[in-house]
Amino acid sequence: MKYRNRLKAVLSVALLCGALAACGMDPAQTPSESIQQPSVSEYTDDLIDAQTAFTLNLLREATKENPGENVLLSPYSAMQSLAMTANGASGNTLSEMTQVLGLPPDQLNEALCAQRIAMPDSRACKFSLANALWVNAHAGALRDAFQQTNETFYNAKITVAPFSQSTVKDINKWCKKQTDGMIPEILTDQSTDHPAMHLLNAIAFDGEWDEKFAEEPQAYSFWAYDGSEQVAMMMCGTEKYYLSDEKATGFLKYYKDGKYAFAAIKPNNDVLPDAYLENLTAAELHSLLVNITEPRSVTIGLPKFRWESSNDLIPLLKNMGMNAAFDPDAADFSMMTENQEQLWISDVLQKAVIEVDTNGTKAVAVTKTSVESSLYDENTGVFLNRPFIYMIVETENMTPVFAGVINTMFDAHY
Template identity: 40%
Template sequence: MKRNLLRLSCLTLTLLLLTGCGSAGAAPKSLTADLNTHTPDLRPITEAQAGALAAFALDLLRENWTGENVLLSPLSVLSALGMTANGAGGETLAQMESVLGLPAEELNAALAAWAAGLPQEKDCRVDLANSLWLRDDGSFTADPDFLQTVTDWYGAGVFPSKFDSEAVKDINGWVSGSTHGMIPEIIREIPDEAVLYLINALALEAEWERIYKDTQVHENRIFTTEDGREQSVTLMYSDEGFYLEDARAQGFLKPYKGGRWAFAALLPEEGMKLEDYAAALTGKRLYEILSGVQETLVETAIPKFQCEFAAELSDSLKSLGMTDAFDWATADFAAMGSSPNGPLYISRVLHKTYISVDEKGTKAGAATAVEMPAGGAGPDLRTPPRVYLDRPFLYILVDLETSLPVFIGAVTTME
């Protein structure tokens, strides 16, 4: 019997940069023990909050989809930008809150509540970690209230560093450990202007609730692209008990051990382009689909596939309305700290992901970097519905307790 294992890792790196030169020095030590961490009062995520976060996931997907395979981790991006938003003020903060979907304080609480309930069992484990890395040569002084906030709500470790070659090893070592070795490196060097990194890492390892048998895995099946090309693919077949339905799409859930997490897939009706379906899908509707699952038999097939994706998200975020944060003349991150070199602003938001799905399980990873310089109708239940993912489809790694899309992607080709 084969053991199917879902292995997901997500890393979000927020990089704040200042003009000026840095200096070399020793490896950092954590300052977390010097902060008086307070345990926040946590409340379950509401339907409205889940819908808002789902809307951000879809916005991010639509802005970065060019018709090819795509994979994003909105929850990791939200965690890094959520930490960053706690250092923003004025119109900069207002725009960030509008794009992220929730006020900063409400986003803090929602993400903290979600993180507090993550499963830690051997066969279904989700690990979330946040950290801040501060240049300690005098070019940046972090605001104590900002550090307290991200420590309280995000459990972030705080590390002063000389930002030399050893710091690169320290940061990459933290990243590798926090993602179970799935992302061994996130940076190769630290720019002289860098004064602060805010990093979120998310790793998930889970077994299928009902594993595939050898007889359920079939090679040389056909995947048909939207332009009619036929591509050879290996399909994994199973009967599942959770059916998803939308007006112009159908899908299913394939749960992992414990039943809280699942692979969700949505397949548009014949003749409808996947991009058109995603364009019409709202966050509220996605939440309704994921939370309104029908417990009925459904015949399914998941293809064996891999996807690597990389994007610079600055233009996407600007297009969504987050403009001031990228302009040194308008950005307001004074609440984050101060620098003799000038005010902070975002220069780049980098995001990289990887996923591999096969008969033994799934491996996935993501990385996001934000740079901030200074200056300048129902189915016929008599016949089980059939959802074979042998043409372009949307997929989501979802936390069923909150219906939050932790990873969201689209497959349009097997090549």
Template identity: 35%
Template sequence: MRRLRRLLVPALLACLLPLGLAGCQQALSLTATDLTASVKPASEASVEMADATVAYDFALDLLRESTAEAPSKNALVSPLSVLHALAMAENGADGETLAQMERTTGMSVEELTDTLQAHLQLSSSYDGPLSLANSVWLRDSGGLSVENAFLEACGGRLGAQVFSAPFDDSTVADVNAWISEKTHEMIPEMLSQLSDQTQLLLVNALAFEGSWEEPFDSALVTPDTFTCEDGTEQDVDMMHSTESSYFESDLATGFAKPYEDHDYRFVGLLPNKGVTVAELLESLDGEGLEQLLIPVENTVARIGLPKFTSSYDVELSGVLRSLGMTDAFDAGAADFSRMGSSDAGPLFIGGVLHKTFIDVDEEGTRAAAATVTTMDGAAAPIEEEPEVKEVVLDRPFVYLIVDAHTMTPIFTGTLMSAE
């Protein structure tokens, strides 16, 4: 697999993660039965975090495939949320099913679980704007048998709550309430119904509420025009500031604007004139994006960032299949024997639902993501005057919210339309 960074991470007790991230000790009232107390905590261990290029590769693949069918529409995905949901599924997968999933994420199941476990611990130390939670929901019909090792991996290492539920309308309401709370009500509804075939739900929810280190001056917010790739013009409110990180490549320029305490940052990448967003994304791989995000020395960016709000939802089965993860969705080929078994038949992934939301204004950013995997049965200082470069996002652009310490991409998106 890829290069790894070794980090020492203490035991992550199920539902007692020191995350500043929503855990079990919540007043949320659910009809489902919380089984987390029966999940054994992970023992203290040295774990390794994957190199940033691995996460960038997956983030770019996910964004490219998500935008492929509707390239003129806004898109926003959370690679971190999807990886958490896939990690839970991978801990129950085996054989060629697991091998395909590992190739898709670019990491072995152990490397992926280690990386996410390490990031959970590191992000908790920031006491910052990111909150993240995982949960596993089990059908209580009696026909489902789940392996203890699978629950211990999800609960002990990834901090997942484990619930037993009837998978009726009350469970739909419970899952939606759980996601709504964990996303700070930015995603109030995720599910409308559950299939009779669905035996397990693997759920991730995250919320990001970050204030800018230096808020935009409202006096410098000006009316401007956003020009779409088809030439359509839209009115926007453009926020202006000067930032110390300026990026440049043959195809794009960009900037980074830090959130409070500099633990996270917003990255804007503007394709050069004559270059489409799709062409920019196609030109990048993880290593290329990592190189692009190295600031140009002795250069600052005079930026323009439009105020915008965007929401997005996608069923990721087709995206993940196109990335090589095919057997997991095939009732006849999927091998989730390490997860458990069901009287309804062998377990396979019935769907991967993903929803996101973002709001960017003068004060900061509010963003959220939720991913639900349904498991079915039956199948340095500047010493001279810096050069100033202008990066005004007044036409379609790519953006990211990244962990400034590990460069983990929390969100990746495209703004093709400001309306």
């Protein structure tokens, strides 16, 4: 509970000092009657639970969809994009999105806004987040409540433009800028679809290790998902923060300032990550991350790796219970635009890149939700020499920002 109590204190100070500006409102403006000024959320604990469950469910479905392959996701980015979209949903579509995201939009909007303000960002450990909506000029006007909610709580920049190749270039330019050039595009120049809108989130993380690895990486064997022996350039050292329960062991390696950490989880008894995730509960995952064993000397081996991914999230979200939103005949996004044409989600694409080396970690992600219209101990050690799960977590309440699985070093080591 100490993590959650400390988080509430941080959120209280952050909201009192900067809620209007950070949530996209001019301090001189008066919030409209329909959109309340963000305040300290009563649902902080619920948000932590919702984000942990969403992370676990998304990661579990991704390992099922891609057995034996490496996985890289940003559940944090996906939730931002989908939460903005949910503000235009109604009926069964809204019910399913609420069930998958873990909170109804009114609670989720306020809680995510408060959390975004409180997310640490410093020179040594940089974190940035941006939201944007590109609306097709032929799609009709946005409903006032939908537009104001996304501007107020998500600081979303809204651009109305004809969806031409020029707009594709503008969206990709935004994507490249927000990810420090690591993701140069989210749309291809050959894109011929003309959806009603794109709802985008981009996040970027760049953190230096609090204690850098003293030695250069050495070649070690890595036993891949299929049992084959591969080569991993292993960064070896000692850490103080050991993770352990009946199912797995792991460690936290902190970045400078101590506000973020790399969490590594290695299932016990040669259990593979997908089997481990299948039986893991959100409560067990959160407990493993927060119940750190007293500081001790932990020998670690962490492969140096780089991985990039492009994930269609729709199959994963369907398996999690979100179906109506993707069905042109069943979707209800009647709270999104003034037009009466049928709207549905045609694409949820996420691109992500992570680099882990002796200096630290860089990780970026962009999530694009496209809405289509009918109109248009001293001996203790955790040596990651077989498949493992990893996350980048914000350490105040262990919110997962990135999550992934390394099943093979083929094309991953660098």
